[in-house]
Amino acid sequence: MNLTFTPIGIIHSPFKEKFGVPRQPGIAPAARATLELLPPYDRDEALESLAGFSHVWLVFVFHATADQGWHPTVRPPRLGGNARVGVFASRSMFRPNPIGLSVVELAGFGREDGKLVLHLRGADLIDGTPVLDIKPYVPYVDSIPDARGGFAGSAPEARLEVCFTAEAEAQLAVREARHPRLRELIVQVLGADPRPAYREDEPVERIYGMRLLDFDLRWRVEGASAVVVELRTLA
Amino acid sequence: MNLTFTPIGIIHSPFKEKFGVPRQPGIAPAARATLELLPPYDRDEALESLAGFSHVWLVFVFHATADQGWHPTVRPPRLGGNARVGVFASRSMFRPNPIGLSVVELAGFGREDGKLVLHLRGADLIDGTPVLDIKPYVPYVDSIPDARGGFAGSAPEARLEVCFTAEAEAQLAVREARHPRLRELIVQVLGADPRPAYREDEPVERIYGMRLLDFDLRWRVEGASAVVVELRTLA
Numbered sequence: 191m192n193l194t195f196t197p198i199g200i201i202h203s204p205f206k207e208k209f210g211v212p213r214q215p216g217i218a219p220a221a222r223a224t225l226e227l228l229p230p231y232d233r234d235e236a237l238e239s240l241a242g243f244s245h246v247w248l249v250f251v252f253h254a255t256a257d258q259g260w261h262p263t264v265r266p267p268r269l270g271g272n273a274r275v276g277v278f279a280s281r282s283m284f285r286p287n288p289i290g291l292s293v294v295e296l297a298g299f300g301r302e303d304g305k306l307v308l309h310l311r312g313a314d315l316i317d318g319t320p321v322l323d324i325k326p327y328v329p330y331v332d333s334i335p336d337a338r339g340g341f342a343g344s345a346p347e348a349r350l351e352v353c354f355t356a357e358a359e360a361q362l363a364v365r366e367a368r369h370p371r372l373r374e375l376i377v378q379v380l381g382a383d384p385r386p387a388y389r390e391d392e393p394v395e396r397i398y399g400m401r402l403l404d405f406d407l408r409w410r411v412e413g414a415s416a417v418v419v420e421l422r423t424l425a
Numbered sequence: 426m427n428l429t430f431t432p433i434g435i436i437h438s439p440f441k442e443k444f445g446v447p448r449q450p451g452i453a454p455a456a457r458a459t460l461e462l463l464p465p466y467d468r469d470e471a472l473e474s475l476a477g478f479s480h481v482w483l484v485f486v487f488h489a490t491a492d493q494g495w496h497p498t499v500r501p502p503r504l505g506g507n508a509r510v511g512v513f514a515s516r517s518m519f520r521p522n523p524i525g526l527s528v529v530e531l532a533g534f535g536r537e538d539g540k541l542v543l544h545l546r547g548a549d550l551i552d553g554t555p556v557l558d559i560k561p562y563v564p565y566v567d568s569i570p571d572a573r574g575g576f577a578g579s580a581p582e583a584r585l586e587v588c589f590t591a592e593a594e595a596q597l598a599v600r601e602a603r604h605p606r607l608r609e610l611i612v613q614v615l616g617a618d619p620r621p622a623y624r625e626d627e628p629v630e631r632i633y634g635m636r637l638l639d640f641d642l643r644w645r646v647e648g649a650s651a652v653v654v655e656l657r658t659l660a
Binding site: 192193194195196197198214215216231233235236237238239240241242243244245246247249251262263274275276277278279280281285286287289291293320322323324325326327328329330331332333334335336337338339340341342343344345 | 427428429430431432433449450451466468470471472473474475476477478479480481482484486497498509510511512513514515516520521522524526528555557558559560561562563564565566567568569570571572573574575576577578579580
C-alpha cells in the first residue's frame with residue numbers, strides 16, 4: 191500500500207542547511223520561523239480557534255535527506271555518536287518514512303501580503319521544509335511529564351559559552367539592525383554545540399561554518415567556548 | 426509536490442469500526458492493541474533501546490475515512506457538535522492529509538509466531554490502521570504541561586456510570602474467559618460516552634451498538650448511566 195500526501199505549507203526558517211539546526215524544538219527559542227500555508231489549504235477558517243492554543247504539532251517531511259534511505263539502527267548524537275539504537279527508538283531523520291514531528295510555540299498567525307502565515311518560536315526546521323499537517327498541542331493528552339525517556343531522559347547538559355571576536359562583534363552590530371535578536375539566536379544555536387558528536391580526529395583549530403539567514407556563521411571551539419570569528423556575507 | 430509513504434506496520438485493535446473508538450489515547454487504558462511490523466521494517470535491531478521508553482508516538486493514517494476529504498472547519502464533539510473550529514485547530518480525522526498522531530503506552534515488544542509485535546495500552550486506533558512511523562516519546566521535549574489547550578484545555582468530565590443487565594452480565598462472564606479485563610474495557614469505552622455529540626432528535630430508548638473484539642456491544646443510555654443490554658455474537 192502506498193499513501194500519497196501533499197504539503198499544506200512550507201517553512202521559512204533562518205536555518206538554511208542541515209548542519210546547525212537545533213536537534214530538538216525549543217533549544218533556540220530565538221529562532222523565529224514562519225509556516226506559509228499553500229493553496230488550497232490557505233483558508234482563514236482552517237485556523238479558526240487556533241489562537242487558544244499556545245503550541246502546535248507540525249508533521250513535516252525531512253526533505254533535505256529524504257532520498258538517503260534508512261537503516262535499522264542509527265547513532266544518535268546524544269550517545270556521543272558511537273552507540274547504536276533502533277531507528278524507531280530515535281527521532282533521527284533517516285527513517286523508513288522520512289516524517290518529522292515537532293512541537294513549536296505559536297506566536298501568532300494572519301494574512302501577510304495575501305499569504306496566510308503562522309509565526310513559530312523555537313522551530314528546529316530547515317528552510318523549505320514541507321509541512322503535511324498542523325495539530326493543536328492538547329496538554330491533557332500530549333503532556334506526559336512522568337514518561338520514561340530512555341537514553342534521552344533529560345535535556346542535554348553540555349553547553350558552550352559563546353563569545354564574539356571584535357570583528358564578529360562589529361559584523362553582528364550591523365546585521366542586528368535587520369535581524370533583531372540575532373545575538374540571542376547565535377548564542378542559543380552555538381551554545382547547544384551543533385558539531386557532530388563523532389569528531390575525535392578533528393583538529394582543535396578547525397573553523398566550523400553554517401549558513402544562517404543570509405550569511406555564513408563561522409566559529410571555532412576552544413575548550414568550553416564557541417568563539418564566533420565571522421558573519422560572512424554570502425558570495 | 427506529492428509525497429508517497431508506505432506503512433511500516435498495522436494495528437490490531439479491539440475497535441473494529443469508527444463508532445466507539447476512544448476520542449483520545451489514554452481514555453481506555455484497558456484497550457490493548459498490538460502493532461505488527463511489516464517486512465522489510467520488521468527488524469529486531471530497529472527497536473533496539475526502545476524498552477527504555479514508557480510511551481511512543483504513532484504516526485498513522487486515518488484509513489477508514491481517508492477518502493472522505495476535508496473541510497476548512499469541523500465540529501469537534503468536545504464543543505457539543507455545534508460550534509465549528511478550524512481543521513488545524515482540531516485533531517479531527519477529516520484533514521487535508523489524513524495523518525493521525527497518538528501517544529500510547531508501550532507495554533512490551535518482541536517476536537510472536539515469527540512476527541515482530543509491539544504491545545500498546547490506551548490506543549485509540551481502529552483495527553487495521555496503517556502506521557507510518559514509531560517515535561519514542563521524549564518527555565523533556567514533548568511534555569509541555571503548561572501549554573494552553575484552547576477549547577480542549579482539560580480532560581472531558583462528562584462520564585457515564587456503566588452497568589450491565591443480568592443477560593449482559595452472563596454473556597460478559599463467558600467472554601471474559603477469552604478476553605481478560607473485558608469488563609474494564611467496556612466500562613472505560615462506554616463511560617466516556619462515545620455517542621455523537623449532536624443527537625438532539627434521538628429517542629431516549631435508542632439502542633446503540635458498536636463492534637468490539639468479535640461481538641456487537643449493545644447499550645442504551647438512561648440519564649447518566651449506560652446500560653449494557655447485550656454482547657451479541659456476530660452473524
